[in-house]
Structures are given as C-alpha cells and as structure tokens.
Amino acid sequence: DGGITQSPKYLFRKEGQNVTLSCEQNLNHDAMYWYRQDPGQGLRLIYYSQIVNDFQKGDIAEGYSVSREKKESFPLTVTSAQKNPTAFYLCASRNRGWDSPLHFGNGTRLTVT
Amino acid sequence: AQKVTQAQTEISVVEKEDVTLDCVYETRDTTYYLFWYKQPPSGELVFLIRRNSFDEQNEISGRYSWNFQKSTSSFNFTITASQVVDSAVYFCALSEPLPPPVKGDYKLSFGAGTTVTVRA
Numbered sequence: 001d002g003g004i005t006q007s008p009k010y011l012f013r014k015e016g017q018n019v020t021l022s023c024e025q026n027l028n029h030d031a032m033y034w035y036r037q038d039p040g041q042g043l044r045l046i047y048y049s050q051i052v053n054d055f056q057k058g059d060i061a062e063g064y065s066v067s068r069e070k071k072e073s074f075p076l077t078v079t080s081a082q083k084n085p086t087a088f089y090l091c092a093s094r095n096r097g098w099d100s101p102l103h104f105g106n107g108t109r110l111t112v113t
Numbered sequence: 114a115q116k117v118t119q120a121q122t123e124i125s126v127v128e129k130e131d132v133t134l135d136c137v138y139e140t141r142d143t144t145y146y147l148f149w150y151k152q153p154p155s156g157e158l159v160f161l162i163r164r165n166s167f168d169e170q171n172e173i174s175g176r177y178s179w180n181f182q183k184s185t186s187s188f189n190f191t192i193t194a195s196q197v198v199d200s201a202v203y204f205c206a207l208s209e210p211l212p213p214p215v216k217g218d219y220k221l222s223f224g225a226g227t228t229v230t231v232r233a
Contacts, residue, residue, distance in 0.1 A: 031218060042117070042204060042223030043158075050215055058220065090158065098208070099165070101148060102221060104158040 002027045004105035006091050011110045013085075021076045021108045023091035029103070030096050032074040036060060037088040037107075046089075049074055050096075078110065085112045116140075117207050119224035126195055127232050134190040134227045136205030142166075146208040147181065147188045148221065153201045164188065195231045202226045 004025045013019045025032065031050050035043040045058030049068040063082025068074055074093075078085045088109050092102040116139040126132050138147065149161040162172065164181050172179045176193045192199050204226045208219040 033220070040122070040225060042206075042225050043221070044223075045220050048211070048220065050218060056211070056215060088156065090156075092158075096218065098144075098146065098217070098219065099163065101160045101163050102158075103160065104150075107156040109156075 004091055004093055004103060006089075006105035006108050009106065009108060011108055013110070013112050015112055016080045017112075018077055018079050019085075019110065019112075021078070021089055021091075021110070023074045023076065023105060024072055025074075025091075025093045025103075025105075026072060027093055027103060028071070029093035030071070031094050032068070033092040033094075033102065034058075034064075034066065034074070034076045035090045035092065037090060043090060046076065078112075085110060117205050117222055117224035119205055119227050121227045122225070123228045123230070125230045125232065128197060129194050132192050132195050132199075132229060132231075134192075134203050134205075134229070136188045136190065136224060138186050138188065138205070138207045140186075140207060140209075142210065146219070148206040148208075149179065149188075149190050150204045150206060151201045152204065152226070158204065161190075192229070195229075197231050197233050200229060200231045202228050 007022045033048045034046040037043050044060050047066040049055035065077045090107045091105040094100045094102050118137045145166045147164045150158040152158050178191045180189045205224045206221040209222050211218050
C-alpha cells in the first residue's frame with residue numbers, strides 16, 4: 001500500500017544537538033511539506049518542496065533545514081538554533097493541482113531536554 | 114491574511130448523540146478550498162472532505178455531513194449517532210496560495226482543532 005512513512009515515532013535529544021527527522025513517500029507525489037503541531041494549536045508550515053532539488057521556507061522556518069535530493073524523500077533537520085524544538089512533526093505530500101488533498105504521515109514526536 | 118477559527122476547544126458527548134463542529138474562516142481569495150481532517154490518538158491526520166468555494170451543496174457521507182455557507186464563511190461538520198471510534202481531534206483547514214516563485218499550489222491554514230470525546 002502507498003503511504004508516507006515518518007521515522008522514528010518518538011525522538012529524544014539533548015539541547016544543543018541537531019536532529020534529523022525522516023519522511024519517505026511512495027505515492028509518487030511531487031509536493032512535500034513539513035508541519036509542526038503544538039498542544040492546542042493547529043498545524044504550522046515549516047518548509048515545502050514542489051520538485052526535487054527545490055524547496056521554500058514556510059511560516060516558521062527559522063531553526064530548521066531540509067533537503068530534497070529524491071522525489072520520495074524530504075528529511076527535516078531541527079538545528080540547535082530552534083528555540084522551542086519540542087513538538088509533534090508531521091510530514092505530508094500531495095499531487096499537483098488545486099483539488100488534490102494533503103496526505104499525512106504518522107508523525108514524529110520530538111522531545112528536547 | 115487567512116484565518117480559520119474553531120471556537121470549540123473540546124466537546125464531550127455520550128455515544129449515539131449528534132455532534133456539530135463549527136468552523137469559520139476568513140479569506141480574500143475568490144477561489145479556495147476548505148478541508149476537514151481527523152486526527153485519532155495515533156497522530157496521523159486523515160482527510161475527510163474537500164469543498165471548493167464555488168460548490169455550496171451540503172454533503173453527506175455515512176454518518177458525516179457538512180454544511181458550507183459562503184454568506185457566513187462557515188463550513189460546519191456534523192457527526193450523526195456518534196460512536197466511541199469518532200473520538201479524535203478534528204481540524205478545519207483553508208487553502209492559501211503559495212507565494213512566488215511557486216505557481217498553482219497552496220498550503221493549508223489550520224484551525225486550532227476541536228477535541229471530540231465520545232463516551233460509551
């Protein structure tokens with residue numbers, strides 16, 4: 001079955017360390033996205049990518065970096081510059097076109113202490 | 114700026130009761146899409162419905178129904194005869210065109226979500 005795989009499900013890091021969250025999709029979608037979810041809040045867009053080797057900053061990109069070397073993969077690095085990294089991170093993908101909905105992965109819960 | 118408001122933070126009902134989730138949005142775009150997603154305890158967001166701004170027909174899918182009223186900028190969601198498995202966080206979302214250089218694509222602006230708890 002096609003889908004979006006995020007790993008790991010839970011991730012623990014010490015403050016000051018960079019950490020990379022994995023996102024892989026086999027839906028053959030061109031566009032991929034990273035969202036952050038905090039308790040009691042909706043999702044906020046971190047980065048997005050429409051095609052391989054190209055990506056743009058979303059609403060809260062500071063302290064994060066991404067790469068898009070393959071169509072299937074869109075890893076997110078949470079750097080030590082991110083002031084409040086503890087959150088639930090969701091990866092999503094979709095086909096091009098206005099009527100195509102976002103499909104989400106299961107998420108990674110990152111805890112930084 | 115785009116904005117989605119889900120005024121209800123939490124709703125608790127007894128099984129078989131109906132529950133209606135409110136969603137009010139703000140946009141200057143003439144063409145847009147509205148979405149509802151369900152987030153069960155597992156964490157994954159599950160797509161429920163998409164509605165474009167030109168289609169104000171209400172829709173029913175099983176126990177789910179949606180009421181889109183452009184005049185009041187609302188897109189409300191009703192679960193009829195709720196079940197314990199309906200317990201989840203429900204998000205309303207609005208499409209927002211991505212800025213240049215991207216063309217023909219959008220991001221989603223999400224409401225804060227409504228937590229629905231259905232008790233047996």
